[in-house]
Amino acid sequence: MWRALFVSLSRNRTMKERVMRWGFVWRAASRFVAGETLEDGLRAIRELEALGIRGILDHLGENVESEADANRATEDYLLALDRIETMRSGGSLALSSLPHLAVKLTHLGLDIHEELCERNLRRVIERAARAGTVVEIDMESSAYTERTLNLYRRLASEYPNTRIAIQAYLYRSREDVERLIEEGIARIRLCKGAYQEPPHLAYPRKRDVDASYVRLMERLLSAEARARGAYVAIATHDERIIQRALSRIREWEVPRDAFEFQMLYGIRRDLQAALARQGFTVRVYVPYGTEWYPYFMRRLGERPANVWFVVRNLFYA
Numbered sequence: 001m002w003r004a005l006f007v008s009l010s011r012n013r014t015m016k017e018r019v020m021r022w023g024f025v026w027r028a029a030s031r032f033v034a035g036e037t038l039e040d041g042l043r044a045i046r047e048l049e050a051l052g053i054r055g056i057l058d059h060l061g062e063n064v065e066s067e068a069d070a071n072r073a074t075e076d077y078l079l080a081l082d083r084i085e086t087m088r089s090g091g092s093l094a095l096s097s098l099p100h101l102a103v104k105l106t107h108l109g110l111d112i113h114e115e116l117c118e119r120n121l122r123r124v125i126e127r128a129a130r131a132g133t134v135v136e137i138d139m140e141s142s143a144y145t146e147r148t149l150n151l152y153r154r155l156a157s158e159y160p161n162t163r164i165a166i167q168a169y170l171y172r173s174r175e176d177v178e179r180l181i182e183e184g185i186a187r188i189r190l191c192k193g194a195y196q197e198p199p200h201l202a203y204p205r206k207r208d209v210d211a212s213y214v215r216l217m218e219r220l221l222s223a224e225a226r227a228r229g230a231y232v233a234i235a236t237h238d239e240r241i242i243q244r245a246l247s248r249i250r251e252w253e254v255p256r257d258a259f260e261f262q263m264l265y266g267i268r269r270d271l272q273a274a275l276a277r278q279g280f281t282v283r284v285y286v287p288y289g290t291e292w293y294p295y296f297m298r299r300l301g302e303r304p305a306n307v308w309f310v311v312r313n314l315f316y317a
């Protein structure tokens with residue numbers, strides 16, 4: 001109900017135009033968004049690097065409606081990759097801490113034409129490969145799951161520097177994960193899922209989503225999956241699940257190059273730092289850009305307490 005409200009607000013243009021003009025909303029959003037420019041994103045990446053945490057740069061944007069906008073978004077990603085390469089060659093970022101790039105396929109034109117999207121995605125992945133980094137494909141609502149997986153499949157064998165997000169709340173994810181393992185391309189960011197989905201497609205109850213998450217995580221950490229090249233980014237702030245992951249990792253002697261932890265910018269910084277201090281790879285998803293409204297609405301939908309945070313900014317900023 002709460003999530004449904006905010007996911008629906010995230011798609012409402014009139015609200016978007018109105019809300020984005022209110023300074024106090026931006027002040028609240030800036031807890032989750034590094035800033036409006038690429039330089040803001042890179043500054044956040046450097047700050048994380050100082051704590052031993054790696055980054056994923058996410059240039060905010062989704063559901064573009066024209067080919068020109070999709071091409072512009074692609075150019076922006078290429079520009080970010082140019083900057084990453086310059087930072088690397090200038091020595092201000094170590095190779096091991098080069099940020100990954102997150103992309104949403106509807107930002108690259110999936111709503112307009114699949115071929116346009118594939119062309120743009122290929123350009124970004126090829127450029128990322130030259131820069132020595134990885135492209136992580138975000139998973140959007142279920143309307144896009146099949147097409148996103150198909151595009152990933154077409155490119156993943158050719159480009160090992162690609163990963164895909166899988167949402168534990170979808171019933172289909174169990175089979176999708178099995179297929180990806182079988183095909184030797186299970187390089188997966190495992191998340192719970194942030195959209196509003198109907199009960200015939202996704203578990204409506206949180207406890208079932210959590211159970212599905214643990215099942216998929218354990219499958220991806222298993223020796224059998226690892227023997228087929230599986231890699232899992234455990235993308236959650238759920239401490240119980242993280243503890244479960246840590247005990248399985250110990251018990252099954254999972255090597256550190258077979259998994260990592262991922263969290264969102266501004267959420268559970270304490271946990272991010274604690275895991276990094278223990279020597280685990282921790283990667284934080286750093287969104288930047290002017291199109292922050294839908295991303296921020298999804299973060300509000302995840303946690304009612306965040307709305308009080310917005311209200312506090314109205315009175316105390």
Ligand SMILES: Cc1cc2nc3c(=O)[nH]c(=O)nc-3n(C[C@H](O)[C@H](O)[C@H](O)COP(=O)(O)OP(=O)(O)OC[C@H]3O[C@@H](n4cnc5c(N)ncnc54)[C@H](O)[C@@H]3O)c2cc1C
Binds near residue numbers: 194235238302
């Ligand atoms: C790196 C990363 C990438 C992601 N990529 C995708 C994607 O491609 N597609 C997709 O659908 N979803 C994505 N998500 C979002 C994900 O699906 C969840 O909606 C989100 O992570 C919240 O779920 P949780 O696993 O943290 O567990 P929850 O059970 O929701 O939360 C566990 C705890 O985390 C903290 N927490 C969680 N959310 C918030 C919040 N908004 N504000 C403050 N505290 C919070 C709270 O302490 C909470 O008790 C991603 C998440 C991460 C971490």
